[in-house]
Amino acid sequence: MIGAGPNGLAAAVALAGAGLAVRMFEARDTIGRGARTAELTGPDFRHDVCSAIHATAVFSPFFQMLPLAEHGVAWIHAEAALAHPLPHGRAALLYPDLGRIAETLDEEDSASWRDLFAPLLAQGDALLAELLGPRRLRPRHPLLLAQFGISGVRSAAGLARDTFRGDAARGLLGGCAAHSFLPLEALFSASFGLALALAAHAAGWPIVRTGSRALIVALAAILRARAAARSRPAAWSPRTDGPGHAGRALRITGRRDCERAFRQAPYYNRRRETVPLLRGADPGRRDQVPLLQQHAR
Ligand SMILES: Cc1cc2nc3c(=O)[nH]c(=O)nc-3n(C[C@H](O)[C@H](O)[C@H](O)COP(=O)(O)OP(=O)(O)OC[C@H]3O[C@@H](n4cnc5c(N)ncnc54)[C@H](O)[C@@H]3O)c2cc1C
Structure with a gap:
């Protein structure tokens, strides 16, 4: 699964639940991208950097199938x-x-x-x-x-x-x-x-107690549990906590699209190495997939 944002994690949970071995690739240091929570202004003061309000999450048929509450997700309603x-x-x-x-x-x-x-x-x-x-x-x-x-x-x-x-x-x-x-x-x-x-x-439109990252942490925990239940541990390219570890970016679009995306990215995201195109690999041959991994600092 390329990208450990909320959608990638949800898809990985579904795949692991179906008995498939899952490998997550994440370009950033941490998982959760659009649903991350960070101490932007001071210690112990958490901000949801992107998504904060989860207007439809409580009705999501997929979320309803997951033991989110067991993994610490609690909704707060104003x-x-x-x-x-x-x-x-x-x-x-x-x-x-x-x-x-x-x-x-x-x-x-x-x-x-x-x-x-x-x-x-x-x-x-x-x-x-x-x-x-x-x-x-x-x-x-x-x-x-x-x-x-x-x-x-x-x-x-x-x-x-x-x-x-x-x-x-x-x-x-x-x-x-x-x-x-x-x-x-x-x-x-x-x-x-x-x-x-x-x-x-x-x-109502709830928020997640302690921030949206709690949802991401829960999805990651459910993914691990599902993978472990099938004796096929989920493999991770990124660490799931804290900085200090390079993520891995897979190049999945043409060179021009990639270059444009990188140019538009904030300067601190621009450092990267070029990695091989996915189309160079045979998707049927799992042993080729690791060849596409590159650290992208
Ligand atoms: C400012 C802002 C506020 C928002 N507020 C809300 C809100 O209040 N409520 C709400 O429901 N939604 C909100 N959203 C939308 C929500 O954040 C997105 O819908 C959601 O994050 C999409 O999830 P995703 O997994 O598809 O993508 P993302 O969260 O973007 O995750 C994609 C992940 O894939 C990784 N990735 C991408 N390409 C590669 C590659 N080639 N190799 C490896 N990794 C890769 C990225 O690093 C990232 O971690 C907001 C968005 C923004 C920007």
Whole structure:
């Protein structure tokens, strides 16, 4: 598995669970990249460097299969799931309780918000499981998905404009939708806004106690346990704690892409050695894979 971020670790856990031997490659000193926690400002004061809020994690069908709590993952829920800043020092707050939307929106937009979300929330867990799980040719809840799709297929901007009058409601929906990489005018961008706001109503947007790294540490521990259960220990290129050990980068794209990525990287990431291209190896021959390893300081 190339890359020990949350997705790479999750995929490795799945592969190890299926009985495959797994070898992790990680270019950095530590694992967890976009879900790492660091003492950026002082000792014992931990910051989540990238992901902090795990809006959909509690509904993730994959996470639900893992003993995350046994490995120390505890979710912390704030009273309000999120706050969307508005001009002139105002903010729109989204509380899990749909009834509290009236504390943030005017009467008309509160009613529209409830009309939009109440039907989805009635089967919120099932809908989020469909949205977050693997795509199926025959979904378990086709009508529910169709109901979601009627609004979800639209652009976030279009849905917000046509459904709400005020900037608070439009901002809440638009802010949720802006977490995707789609422009707010793009078709389907509404689906991200709806899903994230739905998750906020269904369970809040939790953070992980002690920081997102706890999730990464748990995934790594589960990976080790699964691998050990099959007498095939997971092999690691990086140390999992602290600096002082070079990671290993595999070059998996063409030279030009690599060069561009390295140029765009912060200066402290630029030191590296060129490593052979993956296409030079026969993926069927496991003994060739180690040849691709190079330390990348
Ligand atoms: C500033 C910021 C804030 C964010 N906030 C949130 C949030 O609040 N909530 C949320 O859910 N999401 C948030 N995200 C998004 C989240 O961080 C990413 O979706 C998530 O980290 C993606 O996981 P990943 O495993 O796919 O990639 P990454 O976390 O990027 O991990 C990829 C790993 O692969 C390694 N790698 C890459 N190429 C190679 C190679 N060739 N050889 C060896 N190793 C390699 C990298 O070093 C890295 O460790 C945020 C992202 C950013 C940048």
